[in-house]
Amino acid sequence: MEFLLSCLVGLFFAAAIYLMLSRHSVRIMLGIAILGNAVNLLIFTAGRITGFVPPIIPDAMETLPSGTANPLPQALILTAIVISFSFFAFLLVLTYRAYQDLNTDDTDDMRAAEPKDQPMPPLGY
Amino acid sequence: MTANETALVLLALCLPFLGAVLSPIVYRIFKSYAPWLLALLPLFSLIQFVRLVPQIADGAALTGGYDWVPSLGLRFSFLLDGLSLTFAILITGIGTLIVLYSGGYMKGHPQQARFLSFMFMFMGAMLGIVVSDGLLMLFVFWELTSITSFLLIGFDNEKAASRRAALQALVVTGGGGLALLAGVLLIQHITGATSLSALFETGNVLRDSPLYLAAFILVLGGAFTKSAQFPFHFWLPNAMEAPTPVSAYLHSATMVKAGVYLLMRLNPVMGDTAAWSTVLPVFGAATLIVGTLLAIRQTDLKLMLAYTTVSSLGLMVMMTGMDVPHAAEGAVLYLIAHSLFKGGLFMVAGLVDHETGTRDLTKLGGLAKAMPITFAAGLAGAVSMGGLPPFVGFLAKEGLYEALIAGSLFATIFLVIAIIGNALMFAIGFGVGLKPFIGAKTETPKHAHEGPALMWIGPVALGLTAFLAAFFSHYFNTHFSGPMASAVAGEEVEIHLSLIPHIGLPLGLSMLTVAIALVIYWKLDAARAAMAGLLSRLGPGPDSWFDSFMRGIVRLSFRVTQTVQPGRLEFYITATFCIIAAVLLVSLVSFGEMPEWPGLPDDVHISHWVILGLAVVGLVAVITAHNRLTAIVTLGIQGFCVAVLFLLLGAPDLSFTQFMVETLSVVILTLVMTRLNLVPSDHRALGQKLFDGSIAALCGLGFALLLMRTIQVPFNDELTVFFNTYSRVIAHGQNVVNVIIVDFRGTDTLGEIGVVMITGLAILALIRVRAGKTKTQPVATEEQAR
Numbered sequence: 001m002e003f004l005l006s007c008l009v010g011l012f013f014a015a016a017i018y019l020m021l022s023r024h025s026v027r028i029m030l031g032i033a034i035l036g037n038a039v040n041l042l043i044f045t046a047g048r049i050t051g052f053v054p055p056i057i058p059d060a061m062e063t064l065p066s067g068t069a070n071p072l073p074q075a076l077i078l079t080a081i082v083i084s085f086s087f088f089a090f091l092l093v094l095t096y097r098a099y100q101d102l103n104t105d106d107t108d109d110m111r112a113a114e115p116k117d118q119p120m121p122p123l124g125y
Numbered sequence: 126m127t128a129n130e131t132a133l134v135l136l137a138l139c140l141p142f143l144g145a146v147l148s149p150i151v152y153r154i155f156k157s158y159a160p161w162l163l164a165l166l167p168l169f170s171l172i173q174f175v176r177l178v179p180q181i182a183d184g185a186a187l188t189g190g191y192d193w194v195p196s197l198g199l200r201f202s203f204l205l206d207g208l209s210l211t212f213a214i215l216i217t218g219i220g221t222l223i224v225l226y227s228g229g230y231m232k233g234h235p236q237q238a239r240f241l242s243f244m245f246m247f248m249g250a251m252l253g254i255v256v257s258d259g260l261l262m263l264f265v266f267w268e269l270t271s272i273t274s275f276l277l278i279g280f281d282n283e284k285a286a287s288r289r290a291a292l293q294a295l296v297v298t299g300g301g302g303l304a305l306l307a308g309v310l311l312i313q314h315i316t317g318a319t320s321l322s323a324l325f326e327t328g329n330v331l332r333d334s335p336l337y338l339a340a341f342i343l344v345l346g347g348a349f350t351k352s353a354q355f356p357f358h359f360w361l362p363n364a365m366e367a368p369t370p371v372s373a374y375l376h377s378a379t380m381v382k383a384g385v386y387l388l389m390r391l392n393p394v395m396g397d398t399a400a401w402s403t404v405l406p407v408f409g410a411a412t413l414i415v416g417t418l419l420a421i422r423q424t425d426l427k428l429m430l431a432y433t434t435v436s437s438l439g440l441m442v443m444m445t446g447m448d449v450p451h452a453a454e455g456a457v458l459y460l461i462a463h464s465l466f467k468g469g470l471f472m473v474a475g476l477v478d479h480e481t482g483t484r485d486l487t488k489l490g491g492l493a494k495a496m497p498i499t500f501a502a503g504l505a506g507a508v509s510m511g512g513l514p515p516f517v518g519f520l521a522k523e524g525l526y527e528a529l530i531a532g533s534l535f536a537t538i539f540l541v542i543a544i545i546g547n548a549l550m551f552a553i554g555f556g557v558g559l560k561p562f563i564g565a566k567t568e569t570p571k572h573a574h575e576g577p578a579l580m581w582i583g584p585v586a587l588g589l590t591a592f593l594a595a596f597f598s599h600y601f602n603t604h605f606s607g608p609m610a611s612a613v614a615g616e617e618v619e620i621h622l623s624l625i626p627h628i629g630l631p632l633g634l635s636m637l638t639v640a641i642a643l644v645i646y647w648k649l650d651a652a653r654a655a656m657a658g659l660l661s662r663l664g665p666g667p668d669s670w671f672d673s674f675m676r677g678i679v680r681l682s683f684r685v686t687q688t689v690q691p692g693r694l695e696f697y698i699t700a701t702f703c704i705i706a707a708v709l710l711v712s713l714v715s716f717g718e719m720p721e722w723p724g725l726p727d728d729v730h731i732s733h734w735v736i737l738g739l740a741v742v743g744l745v746a747v748i749t750a751h752n753r754l755t756a757i758v759t760l761g762i763q764g765f766c767v768a769v770l771f772l773l774l775g776a777p778d779l780s781f782t783q784f785m786v787e788t789l790s791v792v793i794l795t796l797v798m799t800r801l802n803l804v805p806s807d808h809r810a811l812g813q814k815l816f817d818g819s820i821a822a823l824c825g826l827g828f829a830l831l832l833m834r835t836i837q838v839p840f841n842d843e844l845t846v847f848f849n850t851y852s853r854v855i856a857h858g859q860n861v862v863n864v865i866i867v868d869f870r871g872t873d874t875l876g877e878i879g880v881v882m883i884t885g886l887a888i889l890a891l892i893r894v895r896a897g898k899t900k901t902q903p904v905a906t907e908e909q910a911r
Contacts, residue, residue: 001726001729003723003833004726004733005832009828009832010828010830010832014821014825015744015747016821017702017825018748018818018822019747020698021695023808030756033790033794034744041767044779046835046836047845048836052774052775054776055860055861057859063852064849068775069775070842071848071865072845072848072865074779074862075870077776078779079874081786083877085789086881088790089789089790089884090887096797096800096801097894107694114690120680120683123679123680125288125289
């Protein structure tokens with residue numbers, strides 16, 4: 001199972017990066033959404049599949065019995081999901097605003113911060 | 126050092142910094158009395174150091190301090206011996222006078238309080254260099270003097286020449302400072318000593334090390350730039366753009382001697398090697414000659430003095446390096462004498478400038494009657510600089526000649542150079558200290574009269590000190606120059622020079638020097654013309670090379686920036702992922718960490734296969750989507766597949782969150798996409814697609830292989846076991862994931878909530894900006910219509 005998940009993680013990364021390498025901001029957004037899932041799956045798999053039972057301590061016990069899933073990566077991913085979601089939402093709105101103001105979704109044409117043919121800085125003191 | 130003394134030294138070191146803070150406040154409250162009050166701070170430091178003189182004169186070297194970074198073995202520690210104490214007394218003593226002098230010189234300047242603040246900061250930094258025991262502490266203060274020097278040279282920041290001079294000084298001395306840092310670290314590496322006092326215990330370790338030469342060159346890089354040795358001499362005359370108090374204090378009496386201090390400091394552990402006693406005298410002598418020849422050519426009083434400062438520093442470096450019996454004595458005597466006469470002469474030049482409005486030698490004359498006190502101080506400085514009795518300069522020159530008459534050919538060559546240099550400096554000294562005051566009275570921009578007491582106290586006090594030091598030469602030699610020379614030589618040295626000349630070769634050489642000097646002084650104008658002609662034939666020097674160097678740096682960085690940052694997002698992302706792919710794959714292959722082939726799994730449930738397959742289908746569909754709806758829906762597919770996967774693999778919390786987030790993502794994406802009239806299909810050409818696809822595939826392969834390798838090494842379950850064991854016992858929660866989130870890592874979660882909140886605010890702001898902007902545009906009317 002872990003091996004299959006590793007392959008899936010590789011595919012997720014490949015798909016995300018392929019989309020992000022595009023010049024079009026919408027496709028970059030799609031790539032970023034997938035990248036978040038890729039990273040979460042990576043963390044999940046790296047924490048090993050130790051069982052299919054959720055890590056919840058039964059009423060009669062003081063500690064978690066063995067054979068349950070590893071809770072630590074789950075806790076980390078829970079944080080990561082929420083953060084990557086808010087990041088994604090922000091980027092989407094930013095993309096939308098950029099399109100409104102610059103009237104393009106081609107990142108090559110978005111040169112407001114680094115315009116083409118910048119002049120040489122002054123050589124004097 | 127007793128705890129009390131350590132505390133007092135720390136206090137003495139801190140007082141100048143306190144002055145830097147207080148200066149603006151004191152100026153606001155006490156106005157024109159402020160300099161008198163502020164001068165009390167360095168005066169107190171001076172008294173503090175003078176109180177230690179008897180102990181040091183008995184041959185003691187005091188150390189003490191406080192822990193700084195104990196884990197690295199760094200201490201904020203002091204070392205006071207003859208060398209550092211004499212320096213400390215010069216710095217605080219001349220510092221006291223210079224505070225008064227600055228008060229007079231800058232009177233009425235709108236930024237006079239700031240100026241004194243900078244001066245105090247410098248004073249503290251310079252004091253820090255000489256009392257430091259820790260090597261890195263010394264370096265920190267060393268750089269601090271470069272920075273304060275930058276601020277002071279560029280004080281007139283509206284003048285381009287000031288800005289250039291300030292930057293030049295910073296680049297040259299700061300660059301040297303970096304070399305010094307490397308040198309200091311290398312010395313620490315070789316000897317294991319982190320402080321000077323520990324370094325002195327190591328004997329010949331440094332000299333015998335194969336890395337000696339590297340350490341030597343790096344230390345020289347620091348010392349030669351700071352002390353303006355040829356070919357780094359050019360920044361010092363340019364630094365004369367600074368107000369005269371700065372030139373008097375930083376660029377003649379103290380800061381430029383930091384390099385000499387460093388060489389003298391390290392002489393006991395680095396000196397007496399072939400490299401040391403060749404390189405130092407040769408560069409010192411070259412500096413001496415270059416400095417005096419360039420000085421002759423000048424007519425500006427300050428520039429004449431500046432170039433002679435260069436040559437004097439050369440003389441000190443030369444003497445520090447000379448491998449002759451009494452070299453250290455000559456070097457320290459000359460250093461003390463130079464601080465006294467050059468500081469005084471600079472103050473005199475500033476006074477003349479301040480009172481007449483010009484410091485051009487050819488426009489000055491006959492000022493003796495109008496400015497008698499200034500004249501007396503100037504003459505005292507010139508006589509001392511010329512090495513005539515009854516001033517300490519005489520002792521210094523006797524000391525130099527006595528040391529250099531060692532008989533060897535090598536020493537004799539330097540003796541001749543010293544005589545020529547001294548004669549030239551003699552002539553220039555009188556050119557500054559005598560020439561403006563005698564002869565026919567000339568018309569000057571301002572009507573000349575005696576300057577304020579604030580300003581003449583300094584040069585008069587320095588002249589008087591130079592006289593007293595020579596008059597009570599026994600006390601001076603046993604308490605100041607003797608202990609200092611001992612510290613430099615690394616062994617007990619006694620100095621017996623006094624004003625009563627011994628008939629002998631040194632005296633004869635002194636007379637010869639005076640004779641040559643008189644001829645030059647007589648023919649000063651002719652010598653100047655000859656020198657100017659020679660220099661114009663030589664063409665551009667290091668000063669203009671500096672300009673080319675700076676322009677080259679700007680051009681180079683501009684080109685590099687243009688290449689590395691072309692402003693295309695695609696380029697940045699491609700570069701990032703190329704590097705990520707390389708890092709993953711190259712390190713896996715080159716360290717032999719490729720995962721083993723595990724064989725196809727046989728225990729995977731059919732439902733898992735289905736979900737994995739669906740996820741892959743989702744991914745492919747996103748990549749190939751041709752319209753908005755497909756893109757949104759297919760993005761949902763892979764997301765929900767991940768959620769189901771989490772559910773199947775024992776992570777219901779993740780699953781629910783993922784479902785929620787995916788749903789929200791799809792909703793927002795729909796909102797945005799329906800408003801963006803865009804087609805999400807791929808616009809790339811086939812070649813580009815293949816290239817991007819290979820990068821993506823390589824990255825994906827890298828991550829997959831990394832993960833496969835990761836799961837093949839034994840799992841460290843320490844943390845997991847901790848959480849599993851204690852979740853119920855100490856945190857009273859049964860759902861371990863929840864307990865980790867809200868309890869064990871509660872602060873982390875709080876931070877996460879903060880991030881989400883800030884993102885929400887940022888999104889709100891982005892939308893609001895648009896609303897504000899579009900109020901005057903058609904969209905607004907649309908809103909009103911609703």
